Amino acid sequence: MNKENKKQDLAARVAWLYYVAGKTQLDIASILGISRQIAQRLLSAAKEQGLVNVQIIHPISECLELAQNLADKYKLDLVRVVPSKGADLQSINDMLAQEGADVMGMFTHQSKPQIIGIGSGKTLRNIIDALPLSEDSQHVSVSLIGAIARDGSATRYDVALKLAEKIACKYFIIPAPLYVDQAQEKQSWCQHRAYQIVKDKAQQSDAFFIGIGEVGLGCPLNTEQFITDEQVNQLNELGAVAEILGYFIDQNGKPVVSEFNDLTTSIRLPANSDYNVIAFAAGEHKYSAIRAALKGQYLKGLVTDEMTALKLIKELD
Template identity: 55%
Template sequence: MNREEKKLELAARAAWMYYVAGLTQQEIAKALGLSRQVAQRLISGARETGLVAVNITHPVSGCIKLAHELQEKFALTLCRVVPSAGLENDAIQQMLAVEGADVMSQFIGDEQPKVFAVGSGKTLFAVIDALPRQERLQHQCVSMIGAISRDDSGTRYDVPLKLAEKMQGKYFFIPAPLYADSLQDKLIWCQHLVYQRVAARALNADITFLGIGEVELGCPLNTEGFITDDQVNDLKKQQVAGEMLGHFFNHEGVRLNSELDALLTSVPLSSNTTRPVIGFCGGAKKYHAIRAALIGKWLTGLVTDEDTALKLLQES
């Protein structure tokens, strides 16, 4: 047995102890002669590598009702709601990841070849992280967003690549920064034949998976170096509610005309689309962004949390 096989064997043993026997991480560490930190990493790794798949067979009836009401109110074709009452954001994100992975699996499991267009965001990354690895060589994964920041570095959250790795399918990426330095630079990037072929593939994808982001100082776009503090403040003066793929929209779901919008190289989004576009997002700080995306009809499907769903239904 080589080193990698031994590691998987140990992770599987830790997973059995944790998920089936109900042992604590400390008890597992003692039983296996490891530190608690190593035991924790083994259990987490077992989920990430597909050794463990969470399957809760008894649904929460209240969440099912909320999902149905949201689907009706916002004319969605798909909606899932996870329990969140009284939970911290990290716990909510983990449940969104598990539920989102279940939704994605339904599409990925299709034997017919499909093209998946994929956006960005930590929640979307967590959803794909929770997916089990499966051999789906017939599928293709296409990025909808440039991932080069102002200092020429790449993002730590290359979400489309993560999905391609999980499916073991082909990956097509946008060869451009998220925002060009000038209008002339944008034309150069977007007129490149590789860019145009990838963008066309994304626009004609069978299904699109998106994250929904808030726009505040310290938000991912800001901390990852894609937009400056001054640009965040300018967007807030325009009553920005959120963003998807770097497309900013106000509280009515209307696209904002900003200096950044003119320089954006992401694949264009269209409201009222007939193609399936599923958003994965939850938590109190994302509420206004989620609401605006729904009001603007940028999504046909949503995976969110209970508290967010209740608030969306209570507001007119």
């Protein structure tokens, strides 16, 4: 890489931190190990050279290379990597939301009607917040996951309706709790005509947008009271490191033998399928979960961060 390209990469990195992550010039100087004056000059250069135009249009070479390496290694059709070197988790999540919105927009901005299957979680909610409003959508938003806990409460992070409101489209929700109490009850829920309609619609999705959940005390399913502390510990003992739409997998991406995998009403996305499954997940705490999803070959696309991508490339066989 020549000197000019290196300078543009650094200017683009500064622009990401300033415009997307909301960092001050002093913050950026500390994160990147440069002076505030240099950070200020790079920010000015980014604007003058046209690198910033609502979106940051100059991709960072290291991130592009990591994305290509991940795509090649796991036979993924789409990989996006946001810069995260020296960034805190909130900054990473802000950048992930922006890049995720760009990827999601590839489908929501199409003139051809799209069926979009969507999971749940804070990450997807943040991405939809960053998605531009649309008032002329012919698309359909379909929930892939039951969002009702056993006590009857609903998660704050059910996002099918939020997406439908953002792009002005019709939406379908799974009319069932995430986990039922026994197999016979699941059969009753899943045989219902309304459930079958949503399931059939979901299986026709042009794209499936999902998060990848870690499994541990304080994880989303735990804090949202879908699973108790005791159940989290039991799942960890069984080898669960990740969950996809409420289904648990081990470090090799294999389904964990547990009552939860038998009692969830979510749409199951099998490994090695033709489904266009795109996951959004980033941060050190998500590494093991992302690793498991990749090893299990559940994904066709991934949007993640630089340091996680680097670790995935270095550590995975």
